[in-house]
Amino acid sequence: MKNRLIKLVSVPAGKPKVTDFSMEQEQLAPIVDGEILLKTLYISVDPYLRAKMSGGHQPPLQAGDIMYSRAAAEIIESQHTGFQKGDYVLGFLEWKDYLITDGAGLTKIDKNAPSLSAYLGVLGSTGLSAYFALRDIGKPKAGETMVVSGAAGAVDTIAGQIGTLMGCRVIGIVGSEEKASFVKDDLGFDYAINYRTANVAEEISTICPDGVNVYFDNVGGIISDGVITNMNDYGRVVVCGSIASYNDTKVDFGPRLLPLIVFKKLLVQGFLIADYKYEFAEGITKLQGWLAEGKLHHAETVIEGLESLPEAFVGLFEGKNEGKMVVKAI
Amino acid sequence: MKNRLIKLVSVPAGKPKVTDFSMEQEQLAPIVDGEILLKTLYISVDPYLRAKMSGGHQPPLQAGDIMYSRAAAEIIESQHTGFQKGDYVLGFLEWKDYLITDGAGLTKIDKNAPSLSAYLGVLGSTGLSAYFALRDIGKPKAGETMVVSGAAGAVDTIAGQIGTLMGCRVIGIVGSEEKASFVKDDLGFDYAINYRTANVAEEISTICPDGVNVYFDNVGGIISDGVITNMNDYGRVVVCGSIASYNDTKVDFGPRLLPLIVFKKLLVQGFLIADYKYEFAEGITKLQGWLAEGKLHHAETVIEGLESLPEAFVGLFEGKNEGKMVVKAI
Numbered sequence: 001m002k003n004r005l006i007k008l009v010s011v012p013a014g015k016p017k018v019t020d021f022s023m024e025q026e027q028l029a030p031i032v033d034g035e036i037l038l039k040t041l042y043i044s045v046d047p048y049l050r051a052k053m054s055g056g057h058q059p060p061l062q063a064g065d066i067m068y069s070r071a072a073a074e075i076i077e078s079q080h081t082g083f084q085k086g087d088y089v090l091g092f093l094e095w096k097d098y099l100i101t102d103g104a105g106l107t108k109i110d111k112n113a114p115s116l117s118a119y120l121g122v123l124g125s126t127g128l129s130a131y132f133a134l135r136d137i138g139k140p141k142a143g144e145t146m147v148v149s150g151a152a153g154a155v156d157t158i159a160g161q162i163g164t165l166m167g168c169r170v171i172g173i174v175g176s177e178e179k180a181s182f183v184k185d186d187l188g189f190d191y192a193i194n195y196r197t198a199n200v201a202e203e204i205s206t207i208c209p210d211g212v213n214v215y216f217d218n219v220g221g222i223i224s225d226g227v228i229t230n231m232n233d234y235g236r237v238v239v240c241g242s243i244a245s246y247n248d249t250k251v252d253f254g255p256r257l258l259p260l261i262v263f264k265k266l267l268v269q270g271f272l273i274a275d276y277k278y279e280f281a282e283g284i285t286k287l288q289g290w291l292a293e294g295k296l297h298h299a300e301t302v303i304e305g306l307e308s309l310p311e312a313f314v315g316l317f318e319g320k321n322e323g324k325m326v327v328k329a330i
Numbered sequence: 331m332k333n334r335l336i337k338l339v340s341v342p343a344g345k346p347k348v349t350d351f352s353m354e355q356e357q358l359a360p361i362v363d364g365e366i367l368l369k370t371l372y373i374s375v376d377p378y379l380r381a382k383m384s385g386g387h388q389p390p391l392q393a394g395d396i397m398y399s400r401a402a403a404e405i406i407e408s409q410h411t412g413f414q415k416g417d418y419v420l421g422f423l424e425w426k427d428y429l430i431t432d433g434a435g436l437t438k439i440d441k442n443a444p445s446l447s448a449y450l451g452v453l454g455s456t457g458l459s460a461y462f463a464l465r466d467i468g469k470p471k472a473g474e475t476m477v478v479s480g481a482a483g484a485v486d487t488i489a490g491q492i493g494t495l496m497g498c499r500v501i502g503i504v505g506s507e508e509k510a511s512f513v514k515d516d517l518g519f520d521y522a523i524n525y526r527t528a529n530v531a532e533e534i535s536t537i538c539p540d541g542v543n544v545y546f547d548n549v550g551g552i553i554s555d556g557v558i559t560n561m562n563d564y565g566r567v568v569v570c571g572s573i574a575s576y577n578d579t580k581v582d583f584g585p586r587l588l589p590l591i592v593f594k595k596l597l598v599q600g601f602l603i604a605d606y607k608y609e610f611a612e613g614i615t616k617l618q619g620w621l622a623e624g625k626l627h628h629a630e631t632v633i634e635g636l637e638s639l640p641e642a643f644v645g646l647f648e649g650k651n652e653g654k655m656v657v658k659a660i
Contacts, residue, residue: 242588242589255582257587261569262571263386265601265605266600268591268597270595270597
């Protein structure tokens with residue numbers, strides 16, 4: 001049986017290109033006792049994968065490696081007592097049409113769930129990152145002001161909405177007028193700033209005369225400079241990602257943060273969702289509750305076909321997605 | 331009665347100079363009912379006063395203001411029922427030989443204490459800053475590696491010794507060979523790096539192959555760049571001060587921190603001792619205990635004469651002090 005797969009052929013120099021990837025074929029052997037055969041359904045496409053390519057996120061992805069990320073799959077054949085044909089599972093899976101595994105690291109999911117891809121988004125690392133990073137670092141309180149830097153991005157769409165649920169005034173920074181409308185009209189943010197046409201520092205200063213209490217950041221770079229300079233005393237900066245730096249080929253310089261951190265008594269903390277694996281159940285229950293009550297909008301950009309994975313990945317750095325970027329394997 | 335006082339005559343442009351200050355005289359009226367007359371004994375001289383001059387530390391010190399800081403004084407006359415002649419008090423006091431006050435904000439101290447100036451140092455904001463900043467932000471654990479950036483400075487001498495008491499390996503960064511010997515021989519630090527002759531990043535990388543767990547920072551600038559790049563995952567950076575930036579006349583640029591913060595899951599937090607005023611008693615008890623057991627060495631540089639205050643202050647930015655800088659009014 002022939003099987004398609006996506007490899008990283010070269011570590012990107014700067015911004016990734018589709019030619020940094022190749023699609024190859026392999027021969028799939030019949031499964032043996034203790035194995036299962038999976039058909040990939042949805043694959044999560046995330047900025048942190050770029051950080052893995054330059055070693056910032058561990059373990060690294062190197063030239064020649066088969067790409068992998070969180071994915072949902074259906075079991076189409078099983079010789080494993082723990083899994084049955086027809087079961088749906090989640091795991092870190094290689095970017096392939098089909099996979100043979102011994103089931104290690106897989107989690108079963110409800111096959112009747114209204115949206116399977118939600119397990120890669122609002123009910124997956126995306127939503128859980130927003131939930132736990134705000135619970136433990138951002139700590140938004142009613143009446144506070146929260147800024148979300150990559151507001152139309154996957155984690156950020158959820159983080160901003162949780163901010164609203166907590167009673168914060170939420171300002172989203174986006175890269176287009178279309179996304180500005182999206183975060184205001186679809187997600188209920190109070191303001192949107194288009195960083196391509198506005199001066200972020202000036203806009204934030206105008207909109208937030210009392211300063212920013214919570215900054216949920218997935219972007220970094222000059223956008224974060226503009227926000228952090230406007231933090232209020234005792235503000236919290238959740239550093240969930242730093243996409244503006246992932247394609248850097250040399251160390252990028254910016255205004256020094258340490259004087260601001262001490263003068264404003266800021267808390268600036270990096271977040272990794274893997275640290276919360278023993279608490280996922282709590283987070284999923286919370287997020288499912290908000291979804292069921294209609295208080296949380298799950299936004300996603302779905303691109304079809306395994307062969308589209310490189311294009312979807314490159315698109316993350318061109319602002320192509322609104323909400324979670326997923327590829328549906330067809 | 332004639333009384334001398336020290337004024338800030340001009341906000342320093344860059345590094346402070348003694349000519350930014352003036353000594354003036356005022357006429358002191360007799361005290362009236364409800365007032366006390368203080369004679370200044372010791373005055374605390376601290377880097378944060380520079381930050382007040384540029385507005386980074388609030389409230390600001392402006393041209394024409396009489397300088398003030400923590401000080402110890404003796405009551406030489408009282409018409410206040412709460413204070414008696416001969417009492418010793420602590421407070422934020424103007425830089426004057428004598429002061430008339432209504433007693434607001436003053437704390438009585440034991441006049442038989444072995445060292446009165448210790449109340450401005452190890453038992454004052456200095457020691458308390460080290461204690462609380464490590465208790466709540468740095469959280470040093472036995473077996474960890476801690477770096478102290480201004481190791482011969484007031485707060486840092488205590489912070490490093492607390493690190494040793496907690497079982498950490500402690501590395502101090504200093505500006506002279508004399509201070510290197512001081513922190514190793516007198517304070518018991520494990521290593522000292524002279525930033526004037528060594529490459530801090532390379533030295534830390536060599537001495538700490540497993541990375542730095544706790545960074546206690548009062549310096550900032552390129553020294554902090556060299557340490558933070560060597561932080562281990564989940565490292566904690568206590569930002570207690572940023573003396574390298576206090577004299578900046580324009581925004582200083584450095585390598586961006588946010589990518590490091592997210593990749594290493596760092597906690598970077600600014601600290602202000604005033605936030606702990608309701609817990610001072612606990613901190614003083616702890617520090618007194620260590621002093622009594624001989625586990626904590628109280629280092630100070632004492633300069634004599636109210637007229638020496640500008641020189642003592644300027645000296646902070648020239649590395650003139652080992653431990654706490656105080657002026658003894660004679």
